[in-house]
Amino acid sequence: MRVRKMTFNLLARERPNRQKEYSHSQGMTLLEVVITIAIMAFLAVTLYQFFNFMNKESRAQISDQVFIDRLNLFFHNIAKDFRMAKTVKFNNSYKNLYIKTVEEEEDGEMGDIYTFKSDDNEIIILTNKVSDDEVENKIKTEIENGTEIVRGPIIQGPVITCEDNGSYYTRLYLFFSTPVGNYDLSVVRRNPPAGKEVINE
Secondary structure, eight states, X not given: OHXXXXXXXHHHHHHHHHHHHHHHTTOOOHHHHHHHHHHHHHHXXXXXXXXXXXXXXXXXXXXXXXXXXXXXXXXXXXXXHHHTEEEEEEETTTTEEEEEEHHHHHHTOOEEEEEEEEOSSEEEEEEEEEOTTTHHHHXXXXXXXXXXXXXXXXXXXXXXXXXXXXXXXEEEEEEEEOSSOEEEEEEEEEOOXXXXXXXXX
């Protein structure tokens, strides 16, 4: 009989410990919930800022790439037209460049005036079709409207020159310093025997 009592007492002593362990595993305390929510909120804000930054960087890269692609295409087209030009006129005051190719002359088409508009942060290149009668007046005025072919950021003012070396050649030089890099174009055109160049009016 004494042995049975001892066994019963041992089992009775172990019971409170089991109840304590069971009550502790019921769930999280209020402090633990608050800490968990704070950590999750911090991670959410951090991820949002990271993805927002990456999105802005991606948009900026796409915008820069579009600008550079258009600038390279413009360089290619104007170099081809300049070499094939029948008539070239340049006004340095308003940065207006008039080019009429031999093909346009033969087909009776109008030539193009390229207008370079810039400030300290941006370059805009416009083009307009102009008849022979309007060239003299148009090239000496500030042109505000036209077909926009290039627009993009620059670090400093562009360099745009058109030099006539008498009866031998005319040289067009363009230089743009952009946040992506420096881009320049130098084209030399041999003047025809009866050229119609009016340079740096």
